[in-house]
Amino acid sequence: MIKGRFVYLRPIKDEDMESIFQSCQDEDIMYMTGTRKQFKLDEIINAYKQYRIDSTRYDFAICLLDNDQIIGDLSILEIDQDNHKAGFRISLHSQNTTSKGYGTEATKLAQKYAFEVLKLNRLELEVFSHNIRGIKAYGKAGFKIEGILRQAHHINQMYSDEIIMGILKEEYSKSNLYNT
Numbered sequence: 001m002i003k004g005r006f007v008y009l010r011p012i013k014d015e016d017m018e019s020i021f022q023s024c025q026d027e028d029i030m031y032m033t034g035t036r037k038q039f040k041l042d043e044i045i046n047a048y049k050q051y052r053i054d055s056t057r058y059d060f061a062i063c064l065l066d067n068d069q070i071i072g073d074l075s076i077l078e079i080d081q082d083n084h085k086a087g088f089r090i091s092l093h094s095q096n097t098t099s100k101g102y103g104t105e106a107t108k109l110a111q112k113y114a115f116e117v118l119k120l121n122r123l124e125l126e127v128f129s130h131n132i133r134g135i136k137a138y139g140k141a142g143f144k145i146e147g148i149l150r151q152a153h154h155i156n157q158m159y160s161d162e163i164i165m166g167i168l169k170e171e172y173s174k175s176n177l178y179n180t
Contacts, residue, residue: 002060002109002110002112002113003065003109004065004105004106004108004109005065005105006064006065006066006100006101006102006105007062007063007064007065007071007102007105007106007109008062008063008065008109009060009061009062009063009074009106009109009110009113010060010061010063011059011060011061012048012051012052012059012060012061012073013061014045016061016070016073017041017044017045017048018041019070019073019093020044020048020073020093021039021041021044022093023072023073023091023092023093023094024038024039024044025038026093026094026095028095029091029092029093031130031155031156032128032130032131032133032134033089033091033131034128034153034155034160036155051075055079056077056078056079056080057075057076057077057078057079058075058076058077058079058113058118059073059074059075060073060074060075060110060113061073062074062090062092062102062103062106064102070093071092071093071094071097071102072090072091072092072093072097072102072103072106073090073091073093074088074089074090074091074106074107074110075087075088075089075090076088076110076113076114076118076123077089079118079120083121083122084119084120084121084122085120085121085122085123085124086114086118086120086122086123086124087123087124087125088107088110088114088123088124088125089125090103090106090107090110098133099133103134103137104137104140104141107137107138107141108141108142110123111123111141111142111167111172115169115172115173120169121168121169122166122167122168122169123143123166123167124146124164124165124166124167125138125143125164125165125166126162126163126164126165127162127163127165128153128155128160128161128162128163129148129160129161129162129163130158130160135163135165138165139165141167142167142171142172142175143165143166143167144165144166144167144171145163145164145165146164146165146166147163147164148161148162148163148164149161149162149163149164
């Protein structure tokens with residue numbers, strides 16, 4: 001368990017599948033993450049069974065400290081040990097838990113794991129320009145915009161830019177971002 005002030009991270013459990021499934025049905029969450037397909041529960045269960053044996057990723061449930069409720073999930077994925085880098089993704093499962101700092105804190109906890117436990121040098125992500133809340137949260141967690149793929153994503157009859165963001169271990173260490 002990786003503990004912050006308001007949330008903690010723990011490995012994903014079988015009982016988390018329903019919350020993940022419900023979030024995959026939410027149109028706003030799908031829009032923000034650029035997800036086009038609605039997944040069935042058995043598809044999610046099978047995917048997470050595969051993730052558990054994938055040595056290039058770690059998946060965590062984001063839970064509230066005060067009641068242990070799962071409010072989201074995140075992944076450190078596509079871990080490249082040769083280049084000491086990985087990708088990052090996060091999703092809060094309900095609009096009721098957004099804009100409260102939970103996502104930013106969970107992101108900082110994931111950085112702590114990536115840089116201090118996995119000994120990575122770089123964590124990177126992609127976010128769409130229409131996901132303003134996500135861009136702000138990533139910025140608060142120390143990610144910097146490194147590039148923009150203009151109009152790279154077409155969803156809901158509109159084009160959005162794909163924004164590439166990253167954080168380096170030295171930036172994480174200097175800013176003490178792990179002190180949540």
